Amino acid sequence: MTWNESTPSSAGEATSTRPLMLLAVFAHPDDETFRCGGTLALLARRGVRVQTLTATRGEAGSRGDPPLCHAEELGAVREQELGCACSALGVAPPILLDYSDGELAEVDEEEAVAQVMATIRELLPQVLLTWPPDGLSGHPDHVAVSRWTTLAFERADTLGPDASVALYHLAVPCSVANALGLAHLHAIPDAEITLTVDVTPVWEQKWAAIRCHRTQADGSPILAAPEEKRRLFLDKEHFRRARAQEGDDFLCRLSPSLEDVFLEITGQQVGTVRHETPDDKSKRWMRGGGR
Numbered sequence: 607m608t609w610n611e612s613t614p615s616s617a618g619e620a621t622s623t624r625p626l627m628l629l630a631v632f633a634h635p636d637d638e639t640f641r642c643g644g645t646l647a648l649l650a651r652r653g654v655r656v657q658t659l660t661a662t663r664g665e666a667g668s669r670g671d672p673p674l675c676h677a678e679e680l681g682a683v684r685e686q687e688l689g690c691a692c693s694a695l696g697v698a699p700p701i702l703l704d705y706s707d708g709e710l711a712e713v714d715e716e717e718a719v720a721q722v723m724a725t726i727r728e729l730l731p732q733v734l735l736t737w738p739p740d741g742l743s744g745h746p747d748h749v750a751v752s753r754w755t756t757l758a759f760e761r762a763d764t765l766g767p768d769a770s771v772a773l774y775h776l777a778v779p780c781s782v783a784n785a786l787g788l789a790h791l792h793a794i795p796d797a798e799i800t801l802t803v804d805v806t807p808v809w810e811q812k813w814a815a816i817r818c819h820r821t822q823a824d825g826s827p828i829l830a831a832p833e834e835k836r837r838l839f840l841d842k843e844h845f846r847r848a849r850a851q852e853g854d855d856f857l858c859r860l861s862p863s864l865e866d867v868f869l870e871i872t873g874q875q876v877g878t879v880r881h882e883t884p885d886d887k888s889k890r891w892m893r894g895g896g897r
């Protein structure tokens with residue numbers, strides 16, 4: 607399913623008095639930007655409250671080349687970069703958990719899950735977004751945060767009608783990974799992608815958020831890639847819905863059926879709709895991260 611800003615959608619309209627809320631749980635500053643920043647910006651434009659919850663200040667990451675700060679200053683600098691990026695995307699100021707970068711696998715899991723749950727109880731998000739279980743790149747911090755968020759989603763069922771109803775993972779389809787030679791990423795078959803979002807309508811916002819993460823710019827191979835490859839990776843954002851239960855999964859509603867899109871464009875009903883194959887998607891993408 608593919609969505610862009612011009613697609614008819616009720617994604618910004620609450621179906622009850624409960625405001626629409628998405629909680630994105632990540633490990634480091636810049637996790638919120640490279641693979642999902644455009645989607646977060648589009649949701650915010652449509653009236654969804656978007657909150658990021660970041661486990662560390664990223665103090666073990668790059669300081670830039672040449673270094674933009676002293677080593678002991680990096681955590682504070684990256685916290686500022688995270689705030690800058692969230693502002694650029696139009697989402698709420700970030701919440702930080704203040705764990706040590708690079709050590710999340712050693713954190714007491716019950717304590718970490720309790721912190722994520724505390725945020726869920728306070729904000730009551732319908733949708734959670736995080737890394738997949740393999741961390742996409744295999745980064746241990748990403749893997750840990752994915753596990754915490756999954757456990758928190760399961761425990762949020764105790765909130766009754768206020769429980770979160772969907773858990774989404776960042777994803778990279780095999781067609782994109784193969785086209786860009788991203789063998790180090792744990793890509794998934796294109797058919798397993800639940801949602802593809804065209805973020806070109808908010809490209810300037812996403813690019814502004816990327817620029818906020820100045821210390822990390824030199825460490826991102828995709829930013830050094832030719833324009834065509836850079837846009838292939840950054841113009842579309844992909845997600846897989848990992849868990850779902852009855853309720854208002856507004857993120858899924860960003861994707862109308864192909865019948866709805868055909869009706870909107872032509873004014874005609876259709877009997878049989880040809881769904882896109884992975885090869886179709888790859889050709890369409892061609893036409894048109896970071897730690």
